[in-house]
Amino acid sequence: MTTAVTIPRHGGTGGQAAVAARARQVVKAYGSGETRVVALDHVDVDIARGQFTAIMGPSGSGKSTLMHCLAGLDTVSGGQIYLDETEITGLKDKKLTQLRRDRIGFIFQAFNLLPTLNALENITLPMDIAGRKPDREWLDRVVETVGLAGRLKHRPTQLSGGQQQRVAVARALAARPEIIFGDEPTGNLDSRAGAEVLGFLRRSVDELGQTIVMVTHDPVAASYADRVLYLADGRIVDEMFRPTADAVLDRMKDFDARGRTS
């Protein structure tokens, strides 16, 4: 079973679809012939709008690759990926760049910020690049939400790791992207700072209606999500709604055991 298309798409025109992004029969393979490695094996997935989705799986399961493909950072070997109604597979670099700039937000594990810019400049960077004026009111609200009001003039080196990640979250939120992708955004943080960041992500979904996809291997982080997708060997093997840390952990152990016996 390689499908996670559980939420029916609201068809029709006009109103916003309930699916923010979807993948259809996505294949990602490296190399060819004998050395061919399949990272994604005919994956189908729908990312629900206004939800917090976590992607989990052991190392090498393809979870990061899936996220990179969904975010237009990586090309696929086969299949289609749509962001809302736009098919992004097959787009040229220029269009993809524009798409990332205008419609997608990113939070990486580390090195999220340009050291030459201060916190505020980092937050507004995607809009600056696009030549758009940030929405002042929204910006204030985002800054408020992530609790950075007093530190906007600080350079990244003057901020703690947790604060840096909060700036990254603010940057991702500030441009009001259709979807935010997080690549283990709390991977480098201690549990308290991590919890803080995850809390902001949760709040941005609940209060701001943001769609978030996050790759993680941390069951606690995953428990902040509405839905958890499990990947193994390039396929989606399971999913869980309204997870708790314990449930996620149990499921992981379960996979591990199965993986070992099979």
Add this chain to the structure above:
Amino acid sequence: MTVLKTSMRNFFAHKGRMALSAVAVLLSVAFVCGTLVFTDTMNTTFDKLFAATSADVTVSPKNAKPDDRPQTGRPETLPASALEQARGAAGVKSAEGGVSSSSVTVVNRENENMGSSNGGPTIAANWTSNDLKAMEITSGHAPRGPTEMMVDADTADKHHLKIGDELRTIAVTGDFTAKITGITSFKVTNPGAAIVYFDTATAQRELLGRTGLFTNVSLTAADGVSDEQLKQNVAAKLGAGTYKLETAAEAKDSGRDSVGSFLDVMKYAMLGFAGVAFLVGIFLIVNTFSMLVAQRTREIGLMRAIGSSRKQVNRSVLVEALLLGFFGSVLGVGAGVGLAVGLMKIMGSMGLELSTDDLTVKWTTPVVGMLLGIVVTVLAAYLPARRAGKISPMAALRDAGTPADGKAGLIRAIIGLVLTGAGAASLYAAAHADKASSGAGVLALGVVLTLIGFVIVGPLLASGVVRVISVLVLRMFGPVGRLAERNALRNPRRTGATGAALMIGLALVACLAVVGSSMVASATDELDKSVGADFIVQAGNGQPIVPQAADALRKTPGIAHVTDYKSVDAKITTPDGRTSSEDLSAASPTYAQDLRRETVSGKLSEAYGKDAMSVGDKFAKDHDVKVGSTLTVAFKGGRTAHLKVAAITSDDTNVDKGAKYTNVTTAERYLPADRVPQNMIMFAKAEDGKAKEAYASLKAALKPYPQYKVQDQTDFKKDLKDQIGQLLNIVYGLLALAIIVAVLGVVNTLALSVVERTREIGLMRAIGLSRRQLRRMIRLESVVIALFGALLGLGLGMSWGTTAQKLLALEGLGVLEIPWPTIITVFVGSAFVGLFAALVPAFRAGRMNVLGAIASE
């Protein structure tokens, strides 16, 4: 051992990053080696030429100098009796009288000069068997009789001459025409002299004015008699001190001395430019190693953590520098030989023939090149290496970042400011010096101090200047411009060093441009003020004007007057009893109108009276000469006169400063006819309102004498400007080397920055920076660095140039002119240089894979 191994591995792992530094070393070493090989080859060529053309022993008149072009237009001679006497000396196998003059011009029927266009002499001589040592007749036969001549094959080739063509030879004794009956080729390389041969009687008659005279005697030693022995025998026979005697080896040496000094000037000038390139290269190497050390901070920290000593780390970096210096220098030596060959080809196209057969690579050349390359590289890498040694083991655990150096920055600022201040003070002092000679040293000191000062404060200036440039240039590019500005400001030391490298070359350009245009402006100003003549006639190569050309000028219609001007050697004894050798300016009285001179006392026109003269103010003061004093003037080669001082001229001028004037007729009275110098330069004034016609007639009158040119004031000024412009262009061409190295430095800095910022670039691309924007960002950073260097360099250079002008105002450089078009062109040009330097780094950054870049460590 492990140190060496790690260094080797690091070196080869980063060979791409070393490449540009290696190119810088290569270029500088190549320039040094190329210069050495080229000048050595020129020396070899001349040595071979002189060795081939010199007889075993040559007898020449006592005051003859090699390659002499006497003012009289007549070579020094010895009587035929000397030949007979020498022939009788013991050990002489054969003796031959030679006649040779380099005060000739040879033209074809169309009045085109057959001489070399590069300043090589035209020589007319008799054909002797001694000439067969260096030459062979390749077609036709040797000249026989007064209407036959032979030309050298290079000249024949250049001007498409063939047997049967008629050539006119212009000598001081008159013009004569002969038909080519033979062509003779050099067996060695002839760098550019045009040579025509006649039979002995014709040569004597036409070149010396009468038979029975020679200009030299060539002696061949009998078997078993050494040149030295022969010289002694002949000296005994002729009487010691009567003539100059030279063995073949001595002739070679004195020939070499006469060209050697010119070659040395050229050699040291070119080595100077190579030195500038080296200096610029140092910045590049320092930057490269600083960046490599910064990038490797963690790695070095790890090495320190597992027990490498500071010294070992330090040494490992130096070993890398050693390898870089070694490879760069080896390639540089090879490229230098290629460069020398290229230079020879260029010289060949300008008429200076050099053969690659003579290519001379002394063993010292590669040694000097290698040593310079390696030593400079290692020295340049020393500071970064020391910094590497200071990296603490803890760095291994920390994130690599820009090292904070607040305290170092302060010390730097103080040292830099002190040096700049001292330099500025020196420049100020130089500008206000009261003697040019003493001011020159102060000026040089000021130049060096301000240069070093600027290099040191460069990084501090960088932040300010870059911000200013950004406001003016970058801001219009929006956020991308701002990112570029921030990047340029990120590491001021690096931006400063990169810009400083460019600064050096451009400062020299600006300085010379200011001095050059001030020279033109000052000369023009002076001409306007003091020259009253409408036309100026002189030879392009400094030869005196033959009488037949002077007569042609005098006969030109529409001319109010023609002025003769001769320089006469004399020993002057002043009333204070002192005697000194001086040049007298013997001119027509009309010269006083052609060149307006202020007098301190007396009337200048009276100095042109019978047995009268004038002296300059300083000479008068030094020797206590007053108007009315009588000077004893012993004319060289003539009689002694007692001339009365009728005027004392002011020295507040730049034309003919300190000249002692007398009438041409006065000089002629005391000199035998063949000792009267020919006119060095002539002036003419048109009849009122006939300037245009007169100019045309003068040009027509001089048509048969293409070696001279007549110019009106406008053309004279233009010519002067062109000449200075040409000189400046050559210097700019040589400075281009330093500027190329500096541009490589900008490329290097950008390329390494791009590598350093891989993750940042990945991040920016991920959040939506397009390739175009990314490339533009890097290009703008490059432009800012280049403009920073240009601004500093031009500012510095202009202040040097202005100071030099103020100082040289004492020597006549009275007018300061800043060549704004040049300055602005250079400034704008450097922005384009910046764009150009960013081409490859920007392209590579744009091609970076986004995911790979984010994931990179």
